[in-house]
Amino acid sequence: MDDDGLIFNFATTNIAPPKPSAAAAAKGKSQRWKDRVKSRQAAKHEATKQEQHDTQNQKNTAAAASFKEKPMPQRQHIKFDSGSTQENNTQQQEVERLLGEMGKGGGSKASATGTGAGVSTASQPSAQAGKQIISSLFTKNPEIPKLARDGGQELRVSSNAAGDSSFAGLGLDSDIVGFLSSKMEISNPTAIQTNAIPVLLGNDQAAQDGDNGGDDDAFNFETSMKVEHDVFIQAATGSGKTLSYLLPIVHRILRATQTATSGGPASRELGTFAVILTPTRELAQQVYETTQTLVNMTVGQGAGSKKRLHWMVPGIVIGGDSKQSEKARLRKGVTILACTPGRLLDHLENTQAFCVDNLRWLVLDEADRLLELGFEDTLRKILALFEERAGQRRRVLGHSSVATSLELPRRRINVLCSATLRDNVRRLADEALVNPKFVSATSVYDNADQAAEAARSRKRDRLMAEDIEDGRVGKRAHAYDGEDEDGAGQNEDGQGEGEDQGDFAVPSQLVQKAVIVPAKLRLVTLVALLKNTLRQQPTSKIIVFLSCKDAVDFMYFMLSYGATQADSEQADEGEAAYADDLFNTEEGDGNGDKDDDGSSKKSRSQRPTGGRGGPQLTATDIHLQSNVFPGVNMFRLHGSMQQKQRTETFTTFSRSQHASVLFTTDVAARGLDLPNVTSIVQYDAPTDLASYLHRVGRTARLGRVGHAHLFLLPSEAAYLTVLSERGLRPQDESVETILRMSAKSEGSRRSAEWQQRAAEWQLLFERFVLSNITAMRLAKQAFLSSIRAYATHGAAEKRIFHVRFLHFGHLAKAFALRETPAQVAEGKGNNQKAVEVRLEKKVRREREEKERKKPRFVKGNEISEFAVGDVSAYYGPRVRRGAGAGSDGDSD
Numbered sequence: 001m002d003d004d005g006l007i008f009n010f011a012t013t014n015i016a017p018p019k020p021s022a023a024a025a026a027k028g029k030s031q032r033w034k035d036r037v038k039s040r041q042a043a044k045h046e047a048t049k050q051e052q053h054d055t056q057n058q059k060n061t062a063a064a065a066s067f068k069e070k071p072m073p074q075r076q077h078i079k080f081d082s083g084s085t086q087e088n089n090t091q092q093q094e095v096e097r098l099l100g101e102m103g104k105g106g107g108s109k110a111s112a113t114g115t116g117a118g119v120s121t122a123s124q125p126s127a128q129a130g131k132q133i134i135s136s137l138f139t140k141n142p143e144i145p146k147l148a149r150d151g152g153q154e155l156r157v158s159s160n161a162a163g164d165s166s167f168a169g170l171g172l173d174s175d176i177v178g179f180l181s182s183k184m185e186i187s188n189p190t191a192i193q194t195n196a197i198p199v200l201l202g203n204d205q206a207a208q209d210g211d212n213g214g215d216d217d218a219f220n221f222e223t224s225m226k227v228e229h230d231v232f233i234q235a236a237t238g239s240g241k242t243l244s245y246l247l248p249i250v251h252r253i254l255r256a257t258q259t260a261t262s263g264g265p266a267s268r269e270l271g272t273f274a275v276i277l278t279p280t281r282e283l284a285q286q287v288y289e290t291t292q293t294l295v296n297m298t299v300g301q302g303a304g305s306k307k308r309l310h311w312m313v314p315g316i317v318i319g320g321d322s323k324q325s326e327k328a329r330l331r332k333g334v335t336i337l338a339c340t341p342g343r344l345l346d347h348l349e350n351t352q353a354f355c356v357d358n359l360r361w362l363v364l365d366e367a368d369r370l371l372e373l374g375f376e377d378t379l380r381k382i383l384a385l386f387e388e389r390a391g392q393r394r395r396v397l398g399h400s401s402v403a404t405s406l407e408l409p410r411r412r413i414n415v416l417c418s419a420t421l422r423d424n425v426r427r428l429a430d431e432a433l434v435n436p437k438f439v440s441a442t443s444v445y446d447n448a449d450q451a452a453e454a455a456r457s458r459k460r461d462r463l464m465a466e467d468i469e470d471g472r473v474g475k476r477a478h479a480y481d482g483e484d485e486d487g488a489g490q491n492e493d494g495q496g497e498g499e500d501q502g503d504f505a506v507p508s509q510l511v512q513k514a515v516i517v518p519a520k521l522r523l524v525t526l527v528a529l530l531k532n533t534l535r536q537q538p539t540s541k542i543i544v545f546l547s548c549k550d551a552v553d554f555m556y557f558m559l560s561y562g563a564t565q566a567d568s569e570q571a572d573e574g575e576a577a578y579a580d581d582l583f584n585t586e587e588g589d590g591n592g593d594k595d596d597d598g599s600s601k602k603s604r605s606q607r608p609t610g611g612r613g614g615p616q617l618t619a620t621d622i623h624l625q626s627n628v629f630p631g632v633n634m635f636r637l638h639g640s641m642q643q644k645q646r647t648e649t650f651t652t653f654s655r656s657q658h659a660s661v662l663f664t665t666d667v668a669a670r671g672l673d674l675p676n677v678t679s680i681v682q683y684d685a686p687t688d689l690a691s692y693l694h695r696v697g698r699t700a701r702l703g704r705v706g707h708a709h710l711f712l713l714p715s716e717a718a719y720l721t722v723l724s725e726r727g728l729r730p731q732d733e734s735v736e737t738i739l740r741m742s743a744k745s746e747g748s749r750r751s752a753e754w755q756q757r758a759a760e761w762q763l764l765f766e767r768f769v770l771s772n773i774t775a776m777r778l779a780k781q782a783f784l785s786s787i788r789a790y791a792t793h794g795a796a797e798k799r800i801f802h803v804r805f806l807h808f809g810h811l812a813k814a815f816a817l818r819e820t821p822a823q824v825a826e827g828k829g830n831n832q833k834a835v836e837v838r839l840e841k842k843v844r845r846e847r848e849e850k851e852r853k854k855p856r857f858v859k860g861n862e863i864s865e866f867a868v869g870d871v872s873a874y875y876g877p878r879v880r881r882g883a884g885a886g887s888d889g890d891s892d
């Protein structure tokens with residue numbers, strides 16, 4: 001099951017290598033590539049003649065009223081039906097139509113580049129073939145709108161750091177408390193831990209309101225002072241939510257084993273006591289590792305009698321791993337299980353030995369994301385199966401054994417964790433939680449409405465305080481209660497009425513910045529920003545978020561190898577390999593749609609190019625040494641990578657003490673605790689506000705300072721107002737500042753040199769793409785997939801993020817492409833043209849050489865004044881001799 005809902009495995013059929021001509025196909029695979037080129041050219045010649053004829057006809061038809069001829073909509077006047085799925089579909093269709101038109105050539109080619117000003121393209125396909133667009137980086141860019149807010153953000157006191165209360169004071173076992181401080185360097189609980197742990201221990205005084213909840217009449221409630229509540233935990237990113245549920249679980253299982261007087265010692269055979277469900281495999285892996293660290297503790301009185309908790313065994317079941325080995329682990333017994341939903345359901349249905357009869361906790365970590373990914377049905381089935389098995393446990397009476405100990409909850413406790421309180425999780429909470437408590441960093445509430453109201457009022461206070469600070473009191477009153485500017489029920493992040501997320505806070509010590517970057521400058525600005533960051537903090541760990549896996553692959557490759565100086569031979573070979581690729585269709589259809597294990601992707605990326613054309617992308621590399629940022633390791637992570645590679649990447653990047661950059665999709669946005677990430681760059685804007693929150697939340701964790709940059713196109717500047725109204729206030733930073741700073745650090749002295757430096761980088765990247773077959777392919781795929789991904793922005797955001805606002809020509813530059821968008825969509829372009837020209841030249845040279853090698857007789861009147869001293873020329877065959885062999889100077 002795909003656990004990576006934001007990975008866009010878009011079909012990229014448009015860039016599939018063209019089919020070989022019929023003539024070539026008839027000759028079969030054994031043809032040499034130059035023969036294939038020749039036959040293809042013959043076929044193309046025919047096709048061009050036909051096309052010219054057709055084009056003339058088309059001009060007279062209604063179809064000629066192409067997108068080019070439609071007036072460009074006035075951006076400020078565009079209104080879209082908010083919240084309409086139809087609009088989503090329409091935009092998706094429009095993207096496909098635009099890309100399709102680009103690919104077909106003719107008027108539509110011009111239309112693709114004609115969505116904005118600045119890039120000239122020939123109107124006739126024939127004239128366009130092979131045309132390179134070498135436009136200046138700094139001309140014809142749209143104006144950068146003046147932003148409302150400017151200046152630097154003052155560093156605030158951290159909001160998610162540990163406080164000064166103690167774990168012991170919360171009622172945790174002294175062995176656990178000792179282990180936390182001595183082995184995990186965790187001494188004081190965070191605010192969310194302070195509020196959640198007592199509730200989950202059943203010790204919460206505030207919660208002991210006489211309501212015992214519970215559903216199990218078989219037990220004697222009088223013997224227990226504990227009050228059991230299901231719990232909804234909502235807190236900012238990086239505030240320690242994982243330990244807030246794991247610590248009470250470990251504590252209570254531990255106590256149950258210590259107090260049991262019958263039924264034998266604790267053992268793994270008792271099966272699973274806690275299941276923690278996560279939306280991604282990486283998050284499951286992380287929860288598993290934290291649990292493993294915790295159960296490594298030793299318990300008991302006195303140093304000599306301390307024992308390890310051998311019987312408390314953590315386990316993990318996730319898609320992508322071998323099911324057989326998972327089955328074997330479950331058969332032996334797993335006490336605390338981290339898993340993804342699909343694989344858990346699979347084992348519940350098919351692994352007989354998987355014992356959940358004693359299950360006491362079900363935790364849905366990142367519950368909102370689980371729902372967004374469409375796991376609702378799977379969750380229902382899982383809950384039903386747990387209910388069924390719990391019925392069997394109820395027949396066991398008494399409470400002196402581990403499994404029936406009163407130290408454990410008498411029923412299954414459900415815990416939902418989320419950084420936001422969105423409507424979908426509230427609905428799930430209503431449906432699935434029994435006798436719930438809503439726990440936030442500030443308080444414990446009895447129901448969702450109370451919690452939401454408190455969050456709203458916090459947000460109102462914060463916005464008002466900001467408005468007072470900025471001298472614009474009352475201007476954003478509409479935002480105080482989560483309305484949009486028209487007062488309509490739809491919020492700006494695409495949620496319906498009543499879906500206000502209230503307290504949409506990021507850690508207060510996070511420094512957020514927004515950069516409005518014209519499309520053409522995106523790539524070089526990213527490079528400059530990364531250079532600046534890495535220079536300021538040489539061991540920086542940076543995460544760059546992109547909208548699709550193809551963009552991740554491209555950036556990873558480009559910023560690892562992009563500074564490779566392409567020599568002409570390499571370029572030749574790269575292009576020859578590209579020619580091979582173009583005509584060799586047996587190895588794949590060029591379709592970017594890949595299944596979750598990325599197997600198809602692997603075969604494409606690993607297609608042997610025989611070392612030609614320089615570096616290649618291989619599925620086995622975990623990181624690459626960058627030549628763009630010397631000494632820095634580049635990583636990538638997305639859902640189409642093989643599980644083994646995903647896990648290794650995650651672990652290696654997590655543990656890295658070295659300067660590192662990770663390019664990723666939103667697969668890494670949620671829940672992942674990647675230590676010491678100093679900086680986040682959202683190169684592609686998030687598709688909703690929750691994603692914004694989670695992406696930036698990968699830094700500034702547990703009280704540490706972090707920086708986050710958001711790249712926006714000039715047409716997207718209005719998104720800053722949306723963010724601001726949600727209490728997220730990125731400060732403005734200009735492209736010029738970033739580029740100047742980078743140029744300065746590279747030794748440029750004159751102020752004008754920053755533009756020159758940026759242009760040099762761009763040129764280097766463009767040359768690299770031209771010379772390297774892999775870079776060219778990745779750039780084209782990334783360009784097309786990014787446009788498709790753009791169309792997936794929420795309906796209510798389409799007034800800001802609409803594909804019609806994109807200037808495809810300028811955007812192509814951000815992928816170091818010199819081709820027109822039409823050529824990219826067509827799957828061919830100047831690179832192919834160059835290949836063909838070179839191949840033609842080669843064929844001609846060989847033909848000429850053959851000609852020269854033929855014996856020939858020189859007629860008397862051909863004897864020139866240069867043919868001195870070689871009498872044989874007058875009489876007989878003249879064979880060309882090699883250079884330096886006394887040639888007479890005109891034989892060549």
Ligand SMILES: Nc1ncnc2c1ncn2[C@@H]1O[C@H](COP(=O)(O)OP(=O)(O)OP(=O)(O)O)[C@@H](O)[C@H]1O
Nearest residue numbers: 162186188189190237238239240241242671673702
């Ligand atoms: N009380 C504490 N003191 C110090 N460090 C802590 C404490 N509690 C947790 N941590 C550490 O803080 C980091 C973040 O914790 P965790 O991943 O649970 O945060 P989170 O709230 O779940 O974040 P997210 O919402 O992004 O998933 C982890 O490395 C964890 O070990």
